Amino acid sequence: MQLTILGCSGSLGAPGNPGSSYVVSTPGNPDVVLDFGPGALAAMQERFNPSEAHVVFSHLHADHCSDIASLLVWRRFHPELAATRRHRLLGPSYAPQHIGTLGADGPDAPTDISDTFEFTALRGGEAVELDGVRITPFPVEHPAAESHALRVQELATGRVVTYTGDSGFTHSLVDASLGADLLLCESAWGPDSAGQPAGMHLSGREAGRIAREAGVGKLVLVHIQPWSDAEATRAAAESEFDGEVVVGAAGAVFEV
């Protein structure tokens, strides 16, 4: 499978780097988009057909989902490329209401997304199969209700990409990443989490620890904030993990 970073800027978009959004592509199947943060739709237009993708949300903080309102407009109203079928949408149980409010005409008029998406709520440990991939959500520690890490396995090859979403350190992240070929791991705290609140985000050092304990093939650091030192964050991850460590960047493509 192929993994493309549309954007991986932490907590908000940055110049040339949208908020969190990752496209998983498998041969002959619709794409699967993991999260859809600010700026994701513009980046997606450059390489993909936004109307031909399933959408999966790790959680519903705005930096991971806000561009879904624009995707609804594209899917419904593009004169040539509007969606011709419903695609799957996976995420927290309250996603239809949350997204409906993002696309609302007013406080009492949330949009009903069921015309263009078929929704399934994610529950920890319960795998869901989309075209070509199996997605298993793992509950994580983050303030947003029903936050999950997402383990994505290509059915044809067994290859695995794990995406942490946002989370403080918890062993469920190691479980979600066990033996993964590629780990997209948030590192919002920069090199080290000392002095930061618990149950919210990871540091580069913790990302390296998860990669080591899970035995992953490659570690890609994402969700680094524009004001953080990305190279110091990578060095901290490398102090824990002997494998390849990459700082994520918008437009990067990984063959998995």
Ligand SMILES: [Zn+2]
């Ligand atoms: Zn975030």
Ligand SMILES: [Zn+2]
């Ligand atoms: Zn978050």
